Amino acid sequence: MSDTIATQSEIFERIQTGRQKVESELSKVIVGQQEVTKQLLVALLAGGHCMITGAPGLAKTLLVKSISNIFQLNFQRIQFTPDLMPADITGTEILTDSDLGRKLTFVPGPIFTNLLLADEINRTPPKTQSALLEAMQEHQVTAAGARHVLEEPFFVLATQNPVEMEGTYPLPEAQLDRFLFNVLIDYLSEEDEIEVVRRTTAKAGLPIEPVFTAEEVIAIQGLVREVPVSDDVIQFAVKLTAASRPQSDAAPDFVNKYVNWGAGTRAAQALVLAAKALALWEGRSYVSKDEIRTLAKPVLRHRILLNYRAEAEGKTVETIIDELLENPALT
Known part of the structure; x- marks a missing residue:
């Protein structure tokens, strides 16, 4: 080097x-x-x-x-x-x-x-x-x-x-x-x-x-992976991805209604790793929930598959992610 x-x-x-x-x-x-x-x-x-x-x-x-x-x-x-x-x-x-x-x-x-x-x-x-x-x-x-x-x-x-x-x-x-x-x-x-x-x-x-x-x-x-992340932020990323999976304990009603397939564990890993990179790029030495929220759409939009009912009622992956981020159970 x-x-x-x-x-x-x-x-x-x-x-x-x-x-x-x-x-x-x-x-x-x-x-x-x-x-x-x-x-x-x-x-x-x-x-x-x-x-x-x-x-x-x-x-x-x-x-x-x-x-x-x-x-x-x-x-x-x-x-x-x-x-x-x-x-x-x-x-x-x-x-x-x-x-x-x-x-x-x-x-x-x-x-x-x-x-x-x-x-x-x-x-x-x-x-x-x-x-x-x-x-x-x-x-x-x-x-x-x-x-x-x-x-x-x-x-x-x-x-x-x-x-x-x-x-x-x-x-x-x-x-x-x-x-x-x-x-x-x-x-x-x-x-x-x-x-x-x-x-x-x-x-x-x-x-x-x-x-x-x-x-x-x-x-x-290498430095990105050294950026510290609190357990609270990791838990938030995990809860967010788990809530996107229909029929799971964490899934809200609108996910069960409109989602055919949700995000897996790799999505939570992606959220945390990308949040570290974003924080570092913007001059911060730690990760907060704000970075997770900022990156939720690019991380999750290709990992959530909607069903035909969502398409018929005009629901999009973007609106589902917005509703997930507003879910009181995640805060």
């Missing part, structure tokens, strides 16, 4: 001095979307993968690529299409000639990088989507019985189009649960959209300058 980042206090100071610079660099190419940007950065510092959901043309790919430049991460992009095969992601063995004769040699796929952009992930069938599971969970790829470890840090940032669009495949629940966040990106305000059009139809702006290194990202991830 670099001598400039040797202690926890130095890492903390480095985060605070770098935060404003990161936001300044992103503002060169990204207009608005401050909440989306913050959630992506928190996921990065927490060491989690992130799903970005939004219609085409909302700068999802540009945002991910800009983050990779700022943190000096090796970047690969895979355009997910209906004919994409698992080996196109993980790599494959090819027959090569050597002095000892012919042999099979593993050729790594684009997943061997620091930051993988899985673009329009829900345009490929579940069989190909599942090729990411082992890499996301264990940071390794197994091919022909051999284990290939991925370089750290490793992140998957996946974009997906709304499921109502043509040619999309719903992601399996096991795949969705591997993502720390599901971040929603929406259309800009009129003022911000005018600024986007002005910038993109003029000459190219200033290039993005790097702020952190991959080594520093690893150091920050």
Whole structure:
């Protein structure tokens, strides 16, 4: 590790001095979307993968690529299409000639990088989507019985189009649960959209300058896990996720009525870990319930599955999470 980042206090100071610079660099190419940007950065510092959901043309790919430049991460992009095969992601063995004769040699796929952009992930069938599971969970790829470890840090940032669009495949629940966040990106305000059009139809702006290194990202991830959390805050995160599960003792009536499947233990883990990263990024050395509440939607929205009754009555996952946060039993 670099001598400039040797202690926890130095890492903390480095985060605070770098935060404003990161936001300044992103503002060169990204207009608005401050909440989306913050959630992506928190996921990065927490060491989690992130799903970005939004219609085409909302700068999802540009945002991910800009983050990779700022943190000096090796970047690969895979355009997910209906004919994409698992080996196109993980790599494959090819027959090569050597002095000892012919042999099979593993050729790594684009997943061997620091930051993988899985673009329009829900345009490929579940069989190909599942090729990411082992890499996301264990940071390794197994091919022909051999284990290939991925370089750290490793992140998957996946974009997906709304499921109502043509040619999309719903992601399996096991795949969705591997993502720390599901971040929603929406259309800009009129003022911000005018600024986007002005910038993109003029000459190219200033290039993005790097702020952190991959080594520093690893150091920050280590510090994130050192941030103290009280038992009271952990209990709040656990109660919140347990309350989303229908037919459980903690489930309120509206959950039993509208929810088909609730969040599991991994959601509570995600809430606490992401809350640590958010607190650290914003200059606090402890976690409160406020961070849990702030991150409840990106953590839970892809882990709660509503039933047909909810759809018929116009209920959304967002409204269910809002009602859960207002539940007196959680306070």
